[in-house]
Amino acid sequence: MESSKRVLISECELFIGKEVVLKGWVKKIRQLGKVGFLLLRDRTGLLQCVLEQEQNQVKIETESVVQVTGILVKTDKTANGVELQVSEILVLAEADLLPFEINKKKLNVGLDHLLNHRVLSLRHEQINAIFTIQSMFVKGFTDFLMQEGFTRIFTPKIVSQGAEGGANVFTFNYFDKSAYLAQSPQFYKQMMVGxxxxxxxEIAPVYRAEEHNSSRHLNEYISLDVEIGFIENVEEVMEMEERVLQYVFQYVKEHCQKQLDELQVDIPVWNEIPKMTLAEAQAILKEIYQKDSPEGDLNTEGEKCIGNYVKDKYGSDFVFITNYPRATRPMYTMPNKENPELTDSFDLLYKGSEITSGGQRIHRKGELIASFQEKGLNPNEFKAYIDSFAYAIPPHGGFGIGLERIMMKFLNLGNIREASAFPRDCDRLIP
Amino acid sequence: MESSKRVLISECELFIGKEVVLKGWVKKIRQLGKVGFLLLRDRTGLLQCVLEQEQNQVKIETESVVQVTGILVKTDKTANGVELQVSEILVLAEADLLPFEINKKKLNVGLDHLLNHRVLSLRHEQINAIFTIQSMFVKGFTDFLMQEGFTRIFTPKIVSQGAEGGANVFTFNYFDKSAYLAQSPQFYKQMMVGxxxxxxxEIAPVYRAEEHNSSRHLNEYISLDVEIGFIENVEEVMEMEERVLQYVFQYVKEHCQKQLDELQVDIPVWNEIPKMTLAEAQAILKEIYQKDSPEGDLNTEGEKCIGNYVKDKYGSDFVFITNYPRATRPMYTMPNKENPELTDSFDLLYKGSEITSGGQRIHRKGELIASFQEKGLNPNEFKAYIDSFAYAIPPHGGFGIGLERIMMKFLNLGNIREASAFPRDCDRLIP
Structure with missing residues (x-):
C-alpha cells in the first residue's frame, strides 16, 4: 500500500468500512498487552489507530512521521466516532528524543524554550491554531480589499531616502551605496495611490531597529498597509478600517471555529467603534484615573486605562483616538482645518493596546514641503517622495495594522513573540 | 456638490440622465472656441467631459486631479456611449510641468526616465495594466493554494544561519550580531511543513546581492514559495505547480481581460507541460543547435533554444527540465533513487527562461547531514535548520516562482524592471 492515495483525518467519516492510507505524526502511543493505541495527528485533526499483533510490536517514538494502512470502523469510544484498525504501519521519519513533551493539553514550558524548538512547539494544537488563524485573517483582509477595488502592491524594503522617523533603522552597504531597511511602506503606498x-x-515585513526588548514589540514584523485615494476626510479612512476588521473577524469565525475553540477565544462584535479625541482621552485619564499623559500622546498605561474605560462605558474592545497634535505626528500628516495645531489622524486601540496608526495625508506639494520644513527636516533628503506630488496626487489617507500585534490582542497572547513563527528581537536571530 | 458621493467611470452607464460627481486625473484637455473637451481618467476607465461657458475658461494642466460635476448624457461619439455635461469643475491637486507626455498610446521614453518618474509613468494604461495583472495573479495564486489546504506563512527576512549559496548576501549589523537578508525562505518553509x-x-521579498546588472535579474524581488509535505515523489510537486499556474492564468483572464487587451497578450493554455531530463535537453542543444552547455546546467542561450524547441515540437510555452545532478543543486535536494548522482529536482522554463526551481528535499536528518558534508559545508553553521529534522519531518518538496520574472515572460516585457513598481538593481535605490 506504499503509494495509495492518502486520506486526510477530516475525511475519515466518509470512508467507514473502507481500507485507507493515512499519514501524519504520532501524537501518542500506548503499546500495552495485546492491543496498542496510536493517536495520529495530521493537519486536519486526530484519529485513534488500533494496533494488534505484529503492528503492536513496532517500536515508534512519539512525534515520528508514519504512514498507517487499515480499515476505518465505527466506534463510540472516540469523539469523531471512527477509528482505524491498522494492518500496516511504516515509519517515514523517526523523531529523536524530544526536548519537552508536546502532547499535553497545557504546555508548561518557558517561551524561550518553545521558540528555540519552534518546529516542535508549533505542533501543539493551541500554538498551531495561532498561525492557522493568522493565515485566514490575512486571507480575509485580502479578499475584502480586493472586493472593494484595491490593488495589491509590492514595494521595496531596501530604501535609501527619507526614513520616516530618522532613527531606528537597520543600515547596510548596498554595493557602493548606503541603504536601510524600510520602517514602513508609507511613502510608496502614497505614491501608488498617485x-x-x-x-x-500591501502585506509585507517592516523593520524597526529599536534597542529595547518588550512583550509587545518585534524588530521585524508584518504590516498590513492600506492607502485610499479620493477621500473626503479622515473619517472615511476610519470607516474603511472598521469595515475591514468587521469582515476579517467574521471571516476568521467562519473558517477557524475549531482553532478559536482551541484557544477559547471568540471574535469581537461591535456596531460602531467609539471615537474620542486625544484631548478627551487625556482628560479622562487625568480625571478618572489620576494619570498624566506624555505631551501629545498616550503611554502604555494610558492606553490600558482607556481600553478599560471604553469596555466599561460602551462595551467596546476598540476605540479610535483622534486629532493628535502636529508635534507628535509625522510630517506628512494632514493638519486639521479648524485647529491647525492638530491633525486629521488617529490611532486604533484594541483591548487597551495600539494596533493601528492612520490618518489623512497632505496631498499638495507646497504644503508638504512646508510641513517638512516646520519639522526641521530637509526636503532634499526626501526628494523622490516629494517630487512625485508634482504629478498631482488626490486627497488620500490610510492606515497600517501590525499583524502580530492584532493577533496577540485578539487571541489574548501574553507576548507578541507567540504571534510570530520565528520572531526577531534584539537577542533572537535563530531559528 | 463638494461632498456628494463619487461615481466611478465604470458605473456611468447606470446613471444616464442623472447628475453625478466624478473624480480623477485629466488625461487630455482641449479648450477651443465655445466648447472644450476634458478626458477624465480614474482607476476604472476614461470618460469624455464636455465643457461649456465658464467651465471652458478654467485653466487646468494635464494630469491634474479634478472633481467634475455634471449630467451624464448618451452619445454616439464615445466608445462607452456616454459623456458628461460639466456644470462644475474643481481642481483638487494641480500638476506641474511634466517630464514627458504620458497621454500617448505608445510612450517613446527610455526605461530609466520612466523609472525615475515612476508615479507618472505608472499612470500610462499599458504600464498600469502590468501591476493590475500582477495583483490579480497573486490573488489567484493565494486563492488556489488556500482551497488546496495550504497555510500562508510569514518567515523572517533577517536571518543569521546558513545562507543557501553562501555568497551573494547583503550583510548588516543586527545590534551586537551579524545578520543578513534572506536569499529565500527555503529553510523556513521546510520547517513550517514539519x-x-x-x-x-509564502509571498515575500527575497534578496540577492548579485553584482551584475542584467535585463532579467533584480536584487530584491518577490518570491512565490510553495512547500508540500507528505508527497510520494517529485512528480507531485511538478503537478501542483502545473495546477497552480493553470488556475492563476485562468483567474487573470477572468479578472483582467481589459488589461490583457491593453498589452495585446493572451494567457498560455496547455494540456500537460512537457518534461525532459537535463541530459536530454543538453543532448538536444548539442545535436540540433550545436551548442555546448555548462556542466550540470543550461545557460541563458540554452534555455532560449530549448524554449524554441518545445514550442515547435509540442506547441508549449513551458517545459520542465528534470534530474539535475547533485553537483549543481543545493545540499538539501533529494538524490534520485535510481541514479544517486542525480537529484529529484526540476526547473520550469517559460518562453525559454527559467521561472522556477523546485524539487523534493531530503527529509531524514542523517542523510541531510551527510549531504551537507559531501558539499563541503559545515553542518554546525546550519544547526537550527538541521536540528529541526530531529523532530521528524515528512517527505516533502516544493518550488519558488519569481513573480517579476513570470510577469515579464507572460506580458512579453523586454526588461524585468518593467515588472517591478520600484525596482532595485546595483545602481537603483530611488525612488
Missing amino acids: AGFERVF | AGFERVF
Missing part, C-alpha cells in the same frame, strides 16, 4: 491605482494595500 | 502545517506558501 500612480493611478487610487486604492492600494 | 511544524505540522504540511502545506505552506
Whole structure:
C-alpha cells in the first residue's frame, strides 16, 4: 500500500468500512498487552489507530512521521466516532528524543524554550491554531480589499531616502551605496495611490531597529498597509478600517471555529467603534484615573486605562483616538482645518493596546514641503517622495495594522513573540 | 456638490440622465472656441467631459486631479456611449510641468526616465495594466493554494544561519550580531511543513546581492514559495505547480481581460507541460543547435533554444527540465533513487527562461547531514535548520516562482524592471 492515495483525518467519516492510507505524526502511543493505541495527528485533526499483533510490536517514538494502512470502523469510544484498525504501519521519519513533551493539553514550558524548538512547539494544537488563524485573517483582509477595488502592491524594503522617523533603522552597504531597511511602506503606498491605482494595500515585513526588548514589540514584523485615494476626510479612512476588521473577524469565525475553540477565544462584535479625541482621552485619564499623559500622546498605561474605560462605558474592545497634535505626528500628516495645531489622524486601540496608526495625508506639494520644513527636516533628503506630488496626487489617507500585534490582542497572547513563527528581537536571530 | 458621493467611470452607464460627481486625473484637455473637451481618467476607465461657458475658461494642466460635476448624457461619439455635461469643475491637486507626455498610446521614453518618474509613468494604461495583472495573479495564486489546504506563512527576512549559496548576501549589523537578508525562505518553509502545517506558501521579498546588472535579474524581488509535505515523489510537486499556474492564468483572464487587451497578450493554455531530463535537453542543444552547455546546467542561450524547441515540437510555452545532478543543486535536494548522482529536482522554463526551481528535499536528518558534508559545508553553521529534522519531518518538496520574472515572460516585457513598481538593481535605490 506504499503509494495509495492518502486520506486526510477530516475525511475519515466518509470512508467507514473502507481500507485507507493515512499519514501524519504520532501524537501518542500506548503499546500495552495485546492491543496498542496510536493517536495520529495530521493537519486536519486526530484519529485513534488500533494496533494488534505484529503492528503492536513496532517500536515508534512519539512525534515520528508514519504512514498507517487499515480499515476505518465505527466506534463510540472516540469523539469523531471512527477509528482505524491498522494492518500496516511504516515509519517515514523517526523523531529523536524530544526536548519537552508536546502532547499535553497545557504546555508548561518557558517561551524561550518553545521558540528555540519552534518546529516542535508549533505542533501543539493551541500554538498551531495561532498561525492557522493568522493565515485566514490575512486571507480575509485580502479578499475584502480586493472586493472593494484595491490593488495589491509590492514595494521595496531596501530604501535609501527619507526614513520616516530618522532613527531606528537597520543600515547596510548596498554595493557602493548606503541603504536601510524600510520602517514602513508609507511613502510608496502614497505614491501608488498617485500612480493611478487610487486604492492600494500591501502585506509585507517592516523593520524597526529599536534597542529595547518588550512583550509587545518585534524588530521585524508584518504590516498590513492600506492607502485610499479620493477621500473626503479622515473619517472615511476610519470607516474603511472598521469595515475591514468587521469582515476579517467574521471571516476568521467562519473558517477557524475549531482553532478559536482551541484557544477559547471568540471574535469581537461591535456596531460602531467609539471615537474620542486625544484631548478627551487625556482628560479622562487625568480625571478618572489620576494619570498624566506624555505631551501629545498616550503611554502604555494610558492606553490600558482607556481600553478599560471604553469596555466599561460602551462595551467596546476598540476605540479610535483622534486629532493628535502636529508635534507628535509625522510630517506628512494632514493638519486639521479648524485647529491647525492638530491633525486629521488617529490611532486604533484594541483591548487597551495600539494596533493601528492612520490618518489623512497632505496631498499638495507646497504644503508638504512646508510641513517638512516646520519639522526641521530637509526636503532634499526626501526628494523622490516629494517630487512625485508634482504629478498631482488626490486627497488620500490610510492606515497600517501590525499583524502580530492584532493577533496577540485578539487571541489574548501574553507576548507578541507567540504571534510570530520565528520572531526577531534584539537577542533572537535563530531559528 | 463638494461632498456628494463619487461615481466611478465604470458605473456611468447606470446613471444616464442623472447628475453625478466624478473624480480623477485629466488625461487630455482641449479648450477651443465655445466648447472644450476634458478626458477624465480614474482607476476604472476614461470618460469624455464636455465643457461649456465658464467651465471652458478654467485653466487646468494635464494630469491634474479634478472633481467634475455634471449630467451624464448618451452619445454616439464615445466608445462607452456616454459623456458628461460639466456644470462644475474643481481642481483638487494641480500638476506641474511634466517630464514627458504620458497621454500617448505608445510612450517613446527610455526605461530609466520612466523609472525615475515612476508615479507618472505608472499612470500610462499599458504600464498600469502590468501591476493590475500582477495583483490579480497573486490573488489567484493565494486563492488556489488556500482551497488546496495550504497555510500562508510569514518567515523572517533577517536571518543569521546558513545562507543557501553562501555568497551573494547583503550583510548588516543586527545590534551586537551579524545578520543578513534572506536569499529565500527555503529553510523556513521546510520547517513550517514539519511544524505540522504540511502545506505552506509564502509571498515575500527575497534578496540577492548579485553584482551584475542584467535585463532579467533584480536584487530584491518577490518570491512565490510553495512547500508540500507528505508527497510520494517529485512528480507531485511538478503537478501542483502545473495546477497552480493553470488556475492563476485562468483567474487573470477572468479578472483582467481589459488589461490583457491593453498589452495585446493572451494567457498560455496547455494540456500537460512537457518534461525532459537535463541530459536530454543538453543532448538536444548539442545535436540540433550545436551548442555546448555548462556542466550540470543550461545557460541563458540554452534555455532560449530549448524554449524554441518545445514550442515547435509540442506547441508549449513551458517545459520542465528534470534530474539535475547533485553537483549543481543545493545540499538539501533529494538524490534520485535510481541514479544517486542525480537529484529529484526540476526547473520550469517559460518562453525559454527559467521561472522556477523546485524539487523534493531530503527529509531524514542523517542523510541531510551527510549531504551537507559531501558539499563541503559545515553542518554546525546550519544547526537550527538541521536540528529541526530531529523532530521528524515528512517527505516533502516544493518550488519558488519569481513573480517579476513570470510577469515579464507572460506580458512579453523586454526588461524585468518593467515588472517591478520600484525596482532595485546595483545602481537603483530611488525612488
